[in-house]
Each structure stands twice: as C-alpha cells, then as structure tokens.
Amino acid sequence: MRRIVSKLLALIVAAPQAASAMAADRPALQCLPIAETRQLISDRRLGDPFALMQAASVAAHAEPINAKLCREHEELVYEISLLRRDGRVVRIYLDAATGQPHAGHKEH
Template sequence: MNFFILVLVATTIGFASRAEPARQRICYSTAETRDKIVSLGLFEPFHLMRNAATKMQAEAIGARLCRWSEDLVYEISLLRHDGRVLHISVDAKTGKVVGSKNEE
C-alpha cells in the first residue's frame, strides 16, 4: 500500500471524528508533511509506523502529521489481527508515544 492510500484510510477510519476540545488540531497534507520532515528534522513516519506495529502486534494502515497546539504529532492507525483498529499518537520530534485511542 502506498503512503497516499494509507493517509486516506487513516482519515476515513477515525481521526476525522476525534474531538480535541482543549487543543487546536490542524493536520497536514502529504506534501506539507514531507516539507516539515526535512525542514524541522522530524522522524520519518514509516519508521514510527513500523515500530508501533511491531510493538502492538498489528499492521500499520496509516499515519498523518498533525499539530496539536504547539506539538507536532503523528497519528498512526494500526489494524490488529482480531480486527480492532488502534490509534497511537507519537511525538514527531522525539518519537515517543504521547497517547492512544482504541476502538472496542
């Protein structure tokens, strides 16, 4: 699956509906994401997706870069073998998991 399809799938399956009342949330296009990775020295999303998938025993299905207030965060979607979709938020500068939201 290429990156464009993965981003579309992530948007469709959950992040668009998630509310962030305390934080302003703005997500970036694929081109904007590439520019920010280069200009700000952010982690590559594929590396973080692969690590999250391995750790959670799931298949990475999408990622996108978003700004939450002043923080840049990758929102990563994973599909477990039991059909559950997991949503992991990873700080784009440090690579550390900063949150998760899982569908039951």
C-alpha cells in the same frame, strides 16, 4: 528503539475507558497535507513516519495502515493507525520530533 517499542506496547494495552475519557478532553488534531508534511519533516528533522509506524506495528502485533502528521496547538504529532488481528483499528500518537508517545494521548 527497544524503549519505543516497549512504551508503544504499554500504550496499546492501556484500558480503553481511559482512552475514551482522554479523547473527550483533548482538542482535535489538525492533520496536515502531504506536501506540508514532507516539508516539515525535512525542515525540522522530524522522525521518519514509516520507521515509527513499523515499530508501532511490531509492538502491537498489528498491520500498519496509515501515518499522518498532525498539529495540536504548536506541537507536531504523528497519528499512527494500526489494524489489530481482531479487526479493531488502533491509533497511536507519537511526538513527531522524538518518536516518544505523546503526552496527553493514549490508545484510541
């Protein structure tokens, strides 16, 4: 858990310019409806989205807003939205199976 929090914190302080460049290059995520999300979490034993959202919230010193399960090609990714104290919404992308930061996604 401590490793996840430290990696999330590193993502949050990453340069916004790098995140913007990455956002232009990556394909759009297709976020799934709640019923399909519940089924996939159960069937594939994915990470608990609420626990991952809470860990990201603590690491970023931000309020949790939302967690969505999304598909990018054949991979499942959690998109976690947080509200920072400065009013900025930050999105963190985590591999749904491992809970680790998703390769190719940075803070957005």
